[in-house]
Amino acid sequence: MVQQYNHEPIKWKLLTIYISESDGWQHQPLHQTLLGIARQQGITGMTVMRAISGYGKHGIFRTMNELDPSTESSVLPLIITVIDSESAIAEFFSLVKDMLQDKFVTCQSIEVLSPLVTL
DSSP states (O other): OOOOOSSOOEEEEEEEEEEETTOEETTEEHHHHHHHHHHHTTOSEEEEEEOSEEOOTTOOOEEOOSSOGGGOOSOOEEEEEEEEOHHHHHHHHHHHGGGGTTSEEEEEEEEEOOTTOOO
């Protein structure tokens, strides 16, 4: 059963960044650098998800060895989602765009339905 909320959905943005575990910035893993900047900027939410398989613009298929995960290389895809207001996403992206020049990045409008969000 779907719970009904007594408020209007909040219009926000969802920034999605596709990178690899092996991507770095100034000798640090890129996803950790992005996470640190997001926290410093007070971004409402950022999640880093590790994919079990995938391929990108170079067509190289990456997958986790299901029989022996200890043999996997650190080149699995990472999907990063960043959620906040349009202005906060724009400011965050302006700070990180140089790090993401050759990465696939999307931005879409979303409606936040959760009553736990406070502005």
